[in-house]
Amino acid sequence: MSSSPVGRPTRGTTGVNRLRRIDRWIARHPVLRRTDDPLVVDLGFGASAVTPLELLSRLRRQRPDAEVLGLEIDPDRVARAGEQAAGVAGVSFARGGFEVPVPGGRRPAVIRAMNVLRQYDEEDVAGAWAQMCDRLQPGGILVEGTCDEIGRVATWVEVGADAVALSLTVSLRLAELDSPAIAAERLPKALIHRNVEGERVHAFLASLDREWTRAAALAPFGAVHRWRTAMQALDDAGWPLVRRERWRLGEVGVAWDAVAPA
Known part of the structure; x- marks a missing residue:
């Protein structure tokens, strides 16, 4: 385990x-289904x-053999989490950061780093991604956001x-959603400063x-129907949308090249 x-x-x-x-997006991701x-x-x-405990619970609905390792830099947080999760099989905690130390040389199928990079500068993102991804299994993924x-x-x-x-x-x-543009306030660090005219994410x-x-006229039929109609219109307009089965959940995925910094 890393000392620094x-x-x-x-x-x-x-x-x-x-x-x-x-959690639910990860639990349904193909990488979790196919990994050994x-x-x-x-x-x-x-x-x-x-x-970590909520993540384990949701993963195990799809993969009963899933395991979760929680990493934190602060040793007091690691100790506290270990006490709180005492007796729960499949979850463990350790001190670590972007180097992602895993006992026994194992490589994770997924690394989730939510609300971590928001305190960094945009120019730090690529290096952090590279360091974390270097610890993944072949075909694994990093999920990083806010x-x-x-x-x-x-x-x-x-x-x-x-x-x-x-x-x-x-x-x-979707319930009571006024404008999906609210997502701009919570964009990942790689994009949050790019929501300006001339940038793809904008x-x-x-x-x-x-x-x-x-699609407002469809609101009487429910927010989900309105959302799916809007997503179909985006698709028809040529946006490269992915994982369309998740539209009903108020999600939309788009290929990175379509929103990457210009």
């Missing part, structure tokens, strides 16, 4: 069900064992084991907001 974790301590904020959208070693790392899990305090607005980047970004996902609670969010507005 790479990175800075997170703010430690966490909350029950805050990362539920990301379903180890998932929760990097920067925060001030308690809440998010969400609001109660998990109703979330965005994340899927990054392959070669440290090349694959997609951006926007996930929103064009995508503008199109998303426009199609949601155009």
Whole structure:
């Protein structure tokens, strides 16, 4: 185990069900279904064992043999989480950062790093991605992003084991949603300063907001129907959408090349 974790301590904020959208997305991802070693790392899990334990519970609905390793730089957080999760099989905790130390030389299928890079500069992102992805299994993924305090607005980047970004996902609670442009406030660090005229992510969010507005007449049929109609319009307009089966959940995924910094 590393004696000098790479990175800075997170703010430690966490909350029950805050990362539920990301958990369920990971649990249904093909990489978790096909791997022979379903180890998932929760990097920067925060001030308690809440998010690693919730992640384990949701993963095991799809992979009963899934395991979760929670990593934190702060040793007090690691000790506290271990006490809180005492007796729970399949979850463990250790001190670590972007170097992702895993006992026994195992490599995770998935590394989740939510609300970790928001405190860094944009130019730090590529290096952090590369360091984390270097620890993945072949074909594994890094899931890195940001969400609001109660998990109703979330965005994340899927990054392959070669440290090349694959997609951006926007996930929103549709009930009482006024504008999907609210996602701009929670974009991952690689994109949050790029939501300006002339940038691809700005064009995508503008199109998303426009199609949601155009579908307003369908609101009486329910927010999900309105959302799916808006997503179909985005697809028809040529946006390279991915994982379309998740539209019903208030999510939309788009290929990274369509939103990457210009």
